[in-house]
Amino acid sequence: MTAEVRPVLAARGLTVVHRGPDGPVTAVRGAVLDLVPGRTVALTGRSGSGKTSLLTALGLLAVPTAGTVLVDGRDTAGLSDAALSALRRDRLGFVFQSFHLLPQFTATENVALAHPGGLRRGAGPARLLLNGVGLGHRLGHRPRELSAGEQQRVALARALVNRPAVLLADEPTGNLDAESASAVLDLLTRSAAQDGCAVLLVTHSAEVAARADRVLEMADGVLGGGAPPALPCPPAHAPGAAS
Template identity: 45%
Template sequence: MNAPSVRLASIAAPAAPALLRVVGLRKSYATPQGPLPVLTGVSLSLAPGDTLALMGESGSGKSTLLHLIGALDHADDGEIFIDGVETARLGETARAALRRETIGVVFQQFNLIASLTVAENLAFQARLAGRYDPLWQARLAARLGLEPLLARYPEQLSGGQQQRVAVGRALAARPRLLLADEPTGNLDETTGDAVLGLTLELVAETGCGFLMATHSARLAARLSRQVLLEAGTLAPA
């Protein structure tokens, strides 16, 4: 059976105003043998409501790029604009506020808080952002099939259930930009497909931009655009 074809996105900005704009991003890491270049000039744009799959093999720099966009690390060179604000110009307090209020992140390892119930995990990011909305949280719990699980703790959940909680937690604060790093990597194919389907439905409902790192061409094809990170930069369309 042939693998699904992958449509590479144009590096040019989408027609709608850019929510996210990355220009000439570079990042290296120090090693005993000298600097190891990971990103060597990455540029991309994402509009509100747009969904973009960031493809590439393990070690290609996908996680590094997401961490830089998510204001979790600093680039060596280049620019990242979110809603027109260049994140490199922000101090640590402002960067923390950006992470709380504008960006939602879904990790491959779930990163739920073991001492909190499902309901408390769902509310965690929204409370930090000052946007806790019990009605929106109830809708998320219903859409994600979490209503019977709200009093449970993460260790009492399956992997798919934990990932649905992670998606709900990220969306509970109504972020403008949702980042997901191999969000189905620890799930079987059927569960992973279901989690991604729910995520895409909720992204469409909220109108946030969605950037997902994945090595799966099949999953990438479900998003509206695809780019390939290779040798530290994005492959041409």
């Protein structure tokens, strides 16, 4: 008898409504989603379909209008700002299309600053991660001295330095050439396969989506289908049905 894999991050009836100039706009409509350790999920859909709004709510960066986000089975509705901040720090990692690196700091410092122990205690883990992403020769360089692909790898190392249970990536290859994009995707999928991280990857690219274990699509705020079936441990490959 196989053990059921519990989702580390889940959405139940998640709805996000924005206030637009002509009235309320529903960006996400009742989304149901489970992210489990060790699997990469790609989220596709046209611009304006609600992908980023869903990612923002899942990442506890915005309070949903209805429904809830669960982290490790814990309902996050009603948690204080401090508690939400602690969950983001301890359990979640973020990678965005814009790198958001601090220009005055080196690659090592940019990663180390995201470590729970701060710059002093994070320098060693930062160097290890940067070596792991092929930037051991760029540790002392500042963002302006790095290519776009190198900056995104620094941003990915920064997202991984707190050893997150979930990695949320919003178009992380959108500004990269094909070679750099492939390197970043290798790192993302390796984080899932080797480190047991649950990865949600928002992308417009069919080639990028094809690298995921599961592909979901959003249209007009709707994430198709219901909750996926319980997965055995280790999880088997699931078809690309919507969750």
